[in-house]
Amino acid sequence: MELIQTMLINFIMLGLFYSLIALGLALIFGVMEVLNFAHGQMYVLGGFVLFYFYGKYHVNYFVSLIICGVLLAALGFLFEKFLFRQVIASEKVTHSGSFLLALGTSLLLEEGALLAFGEKARGVPPVIQGIAKIGSMSVSYSRLLVIVISLFLILALFYFLNFTKIGRAMRAMTQDKETASLQGINVRQLSSLGFCLGAALAGIAGGVMSPVVSFSAGSGGPITTKVFIILLIGGFGSLVGAIAGGFVLGFLEAVGFALFPSDLVMLIIYAVVFLMLMFRPRGLMGKVFRE
Amino acid sequence: MALLEVKNLTKRFGGLVAVNNVDFVLEEGELVGLIGPNGSGKSTFFNLITGIHSITSGKVFYQGKDITGLSGYKIATKGLARTFQATTVFKDMTVFENVAVSLVLKRKASSLGQFFNTLASKGDEKRIKETVLEILDYLELINLKDENAKNLPHGSLKLLGIAIAMAVSPKLMLLDEPLTGMNSAESMHVMKKIRGLGKRGITMIVVEHDMGAIMSLSDRIMVFNFGKKIADGKPEEIRKNKDVIDAYLGTERWD
Amino acid sequence: MIHKFKWTRYIGLFVLGIIYLIVIPLIWGHSSFILNIAITASIFSIAALGVWICFKVGLMNMGQSIFLALGGYCTAILSVKLGLSFWLCLPISGILAAIVGLFLGSVTRWLKGFYFSILTFVLNMAMKQILMISDFTGGASGIRNVARPNSVSIGGLTIIPQFNGDNKLPYYFLAAVLLIITVIVIWRLTTCPIGRMTDALCQNDKLAASVGINIVKYRLISICTSSFLAGISGAFFVGYTTVIYPITYTTTESIYLPIYCLFGGVNYIIGPILGAFFFQAVFPFLSILHDYQAIIYALIMIVVIRWLPNGIISLRFRRKKVAE
Numbered sequence: 039m040e041l042i043q044t045m046l047i048n049f050i051m052l053g054l055f056y057s058l059i060a061l062g063l064a065l066i067f068g069v070m071e072v073l074n075f076a077h078g079q080m081y082v083l084g085g086f087v088l089f090y091f092y093g094k095y096h097v098n099y100f101v102s103l104i105i106c107g108v109l110l111a112a113l114g115f116l117f118e119k120f121l122f123r124q125v126i127a128s129e130k131v132t133h134s135g136s137f138l139l140a141l142g143t144s145l146l147l148e149e150g151a152l153l154a155f156g157e158k159a160r161g162v163p164p165v166i167q168g169i170a171k172i173g174s175m176s177v178s179y180s181r182l183l184v185i186v187i188s189l190f191l192i193l194a195l196f197y198f199l200n201f202t203k204i205g206r207a208m209r210a211m212t213q214d215k216e217t218a219s220l221q222g223i224n225v226r227q228l229s230s231l232g233f234c235l236g237a238a239l240a241g242i243a244g245g246v247m248s249p250v251v252s253f254s255a256g257s258g259g260p261i262t263t264k265v266f267i268i269l270l271i272g273g274f275g276s277l278v279g280a281i282a283g284g285f286v287l288g289f290l291e292a293v294g295f296a297l298f299p300s301d302l303v304m305l306i307i308y309a310v311v312f313l314m315l316m317f318r319p320r321g322l323m324g325k326v327f328r329e
Numbered sequence: 330m331a332l333l334e335v336k337n338l339t340k341r342f343g344g345l346v347a348v349n350n351v352d353f354v355l356e357e358g359e360l361v362g363l364i365g366p367n368g369s370g371k372s373t374f375f376n377l378i379t380g381i382h383s384i385t386s387g388k389v390f391y392q393g394k395d396i397t398g399l400s401g402y403k404i405a406t407k408g409l410a411r412t413f414q415a416t417t418v419f420k421d422m423t424v425f426e427n428v429a430v431s432l433v434l435k436r437k438a439s440s441l442g443q444f445f446n447t448l449a450s451k452g453d454e455k456r457i458k459e460t461v462l463e464i465l466d467y468l469e470l471i472n473l474k475d476e477n478a479k480n481l482p483h484g485s486l487k488l489l490g491i492a493i494a495m496a497v498s499p500k501l502m503l504l505d506e507p508l509t510g511m512n513s514a515e516s517m518h519v520m521k522k523i524r525g526l527g528k529r530g531i532t533m534i535v536v537e538h539d540m541g542a543i544m545s546l547s548d549r550i551m552v553f554n555f556g557k558k559i560a561d562g563k564p565e566e567i568r569k570n571k572d573v574i575d576a577y578l579g580t581e582r583w584d
Numbered sequence: 585m586i587h588k589f590k591w592t593r594y595i596g597l598f599v600l601g602i603i604y605l606i607v608i609p610l611i612w613g614h615s616s617f618i619l620n621i622a623i624t625a626s627i628f629s630i631a632a633l634g635v636w637i638c639f640k641v642g643l644m645n646m647g648q649s650i651f652l653a654l655g656g657y658c659t660a661i662l663s664v665k666l667g668l669s670f671w672l673c674l675p676i677s678g679i680l681a682a683i684v685g686l687f688l689g690s691v692t693r694w695l696k697g698f699y700f701s702i703l704t705f706v707l708n709m710a711m712k713q714i715l716m717i718s719d720f721t722g723g724a725s726g727i728r729n730v731a732r733p734n735s736v737s738i739g740g741l742t743i744i745p746q747f748n749g750d751n752k753l754p755y756y757f758l759a760a761v762l763l764i765i766t767v768i769v770i771w772r773l774t775t776c777p778i779g780r781m782t783d784a785l786c787q788n789d790k791l792a793a794s795v796g797i798n799i800v801k802y803r804l805i806s807i808c809t810s811s812f813l814a815g816i817s818g819a820f821f822v823g824y825t826t827v828i829y830p831i832t833y834t835t836t837e838s839i840y841l842p843i844y845c846l847f848g849g850v851n852y853i854i855g856p857i858l859g860a861f862f863f864q865a866v867f868p869f870l871s872i873l874h875d876y877q878a879i880i881y882a883l884i885m886i887v888v889i890r891w892l893p894n895g896i897i898s899l900r901f902r903r904k905k906v907a908e
Contacts, residue, residue, distance in 0.1 A: 401793030
């Protein structure tokens, strides 16, 4: 019974958390058609922001999260304005330039983080100590907080994308950039905003998770891979797909790690991705990507 | 047996119905004009037949065989060619190379043969060269043959598009706005060439906005509006058709 | 870009070949350090040429490490477990890699090219994972004591000497020969009709399909060639270093190989070779900087993509234009 409880809590927590970080990448991909390889590294940087502001300087946790979002958004802004914009504008049909640029930025951030912060694993103290009791289940406040904050941010994002003018314009862009620009939407500004928002989401996700799971400068790569797996399962180009994929991965991990040895779980996940690509390449909800 | 038969052809893009339940029969040797206001689904219609878009529902039969949803390159092997609305050519090649590379179906040597330059491959090259010159000669593009495609004027680019389509040795050619952007002299030239293709036995569907040209070229005219076929008949009938006149009121010059 | 048959090009390459095969060994034949750079650069050039071939059909192969590992492990296992000669293992490794490449390409054939990139990128880690936990491949400790290329004699005459760990010269020549053969084959591919059709495919795939060019077929040809080259490369390296581990080929190599292509210039065959030699030559010098090595790499990468999208070789053309 306890095992099922643990799996359930982990499933909800991981599902929401993965959805959050996947939404960030899906947003960037949607508005700029760029796979932000640096997403995992941005997550890690977010964790480090929390480590210093909340962990070392004892700034309020939630304020630290906001600072985290702002700093990462600024980073995203700089990347978009000085690097991506020109490369995307000059490349023709294949996205190889922006693809490799994204890889370059991820290497830059990863090595930069290693240089600046060293290889040591870090963590931050839990925001609220102790264990909560919900009905017959007991769950640590830390995990509960992850669930609550992730849920709040996802709902806030959906409100933004569906009920505000800017958000709706951004959604239109993710569906069809050309038509959107013909309808007077400022594609350039929104691309920038989209990148900033996506980067901020990645960083905040890192901050949110920092009290629960320790991280190090090198954690970025595996996180990026996981987010790609989420989008491969859920479907690129679909924001709902990011959530669907997030929960599928959350499920596979929550159940998998509880029941099987960890090496095997990762292989199972890769196998699932492979099979999905073979039989339903567009993912659960993605746009059709047939030739 | 009709050369091309389209039954209940429908294409939906999300909530938008681009082509709505179109039925159409094309006999060999005909030249059918396809007209309609912008956005009425004419190019999408072509794309559905040639396998560029997936078909939501309906069927396409070519020479009696079902070719619904067949992928792009296989369509060419059946003898179905098309030109594109934009000036679609291989921009980084010369005119000669553009047509030469499009004659891929004329090659008899396998890829391995091509790699090792076997006798079969050499024979291919010779035959292809002759055919390219024939096609370019017909379209009167021959003096531009070594010119880089991206340097060509608009009219020549359109002709090159037709040359590329001719390379497929098609029985059926779909021409998407071959006269757009041309002055009257160029238009006359292209129209003469199109008629010439008809005399060579190529069946054609031509999408155009130039009413005069369509009226003069076509044996029959099909009219689209909002993805639906609203009229299908001889040019004189179409002129007088009320639905057609309504669809076009104020949008196109009629005479 | 259509490659025309030019005598001048052939002569230029011939001269380069002579310099490489004769002049360099004469001058630096004793320097293990220089030879090592040249050897690794040559072989990475071969792997990079594989990635280059994929670029030629509009695909970005982000998983060349997978095939490098396949080739390396294939040779290692055949050599250690079955005692097969290196000279047999080399082509077998290439063929095995090509078959896996064919499978991968077939599975993604209906998808937009970028799916191939993502899949290959994700599979890098999957491959490492599989190698780590599989006993057959030696798990995390990998495989060691792989036999070096053995001597080959016909009659009483030794055509190929026994390779050993001290003398790098035989490896140098082998690497050079492999590179030269690869360049000739790739050159022929791009100049023969296959190459023209892939050019058309690259410039406008819808138009190419509409005239009957079978896009899937050419993609598969490229992917197979690419993985074959990587398989050969991996096999060579394991015959050179005699060891192979799951971490020998990771995402890092998969990322750098396309960079080599872009750096040198993705429009020319010599591009990936230039890139490979540049980075391999610079690498040891950067190691002085130790910790900053990797970040400088990343910076170079970003600078190249942002300001030299057509590669180093485009500088040559820029200067020409200015002169006029």
